[in-house]
Amino acid sequence: MSQVSQLYKLQLIDTEIREKTLRLREVLQAQKGNKALAAALGRMETAVSDLNSWQTKHKDLSLAFDGLNNKVKSSENRLYSGKVTNTKELTDLQKEIASLGRRRESLEEEVLEAMVMVEDAQGEKDRAEDALSGIQADWDNETASLKKEQNELALRIHALNGKRKSLATTIPxxxxxxxxxxxxxxxxxxxxxxxxxxxxxxxxxxxxxxxxxxxxxxxxxxxxxxxxxxxx
Structure with a gap:
């Protein structure tokens, strides 16, 4: 084989080494992140945070409603017990019960609204979880494929470098x-x-x-x- 033929053969090896090395860099870079997966994770985190927030608010409002309800019942029991005989005290107690009743109605609406928001947030969390599960499965498959290609490329580059080294020793x-x-x-x-x-x-x-x-x-x-x- 002439030295020019040897050099041409060397060039073919060098070209493949460059191409395989470039592809290896791309494969390694591709394994560093997935925009769709990152977006799905962000959506899931937001959904969980929103759900927790509304569950906490619903719980707090429910406790406040129960407390207010007990207070109304206590005042009504006192009003109808016959133990309060002072006219002014009776009037004040009736006003207090009326005020508490209005507050209770308002608070009950807030509890119901919070309950609806909890249900909506739970639905969004479920949808986000399903989406994340699908994207994660796709990413796991893609990563496995990339890892396999990475190993194949690394082995091929190693073999090519060996061939190049051997061939180079025969060229003047x-x-x-x-x-x-x-x-x-x-x-x-x-x-x-x-x-x-x-x-x-x-x-x-x-x-x-x-x-x-x-x-x-x-x-x-x-x-x-x-x-x-x-x-x-």
Missing amino acids: AKALTEYQHIAKRKGGVAVAKLRVNQCMVCQVSASSNKVKDAREGKLVTCGSCGRILHPA
Whole structure:
């Protein structure tokens, strides 16, 4: 195998290493987070917080209502017990019962409203939980697939690096240095296919002498793009 053929083979390996490494970075990045899952978790946290808040408010209002109800009953029992005989005291007690009654009606409405809000909040929590469960299941499956691909990519890159190292030892140091120098300047593409007399990267025709030298296995560069020419 000519040194140019070796360099072309090396370029194929380097290209695959770059592609696999780029994909590995993408796979690793993809495992760092999921916007849909984050949104579902946020929705769930909000739903739980709202439900707890309304449950607490409903409990507090219910306790206040029970306390007020007991106070009304106590005042009514006192009013109808016959123990209060003073006219002014009776009038004041009746006014107090009426006021407590109005407050009780208002508080009862608040209790009912809070109960409705608890039911709504519970419904939202249930929906958020169902949505989160579905998204979490999808994410778990996706993560498992990404993890599998990650392992496959890592193994392939390791194998390619081994092949590259072995191949590089068979290439003359001067040719390898020139290849690396050109690859650095040309986006990783140091070797271009030469078909008939045309460089297949820049599409410019090479001189007959360069074509002849390239076909003889000599290291020749394209006069236009500067890449090493490899006869197809």
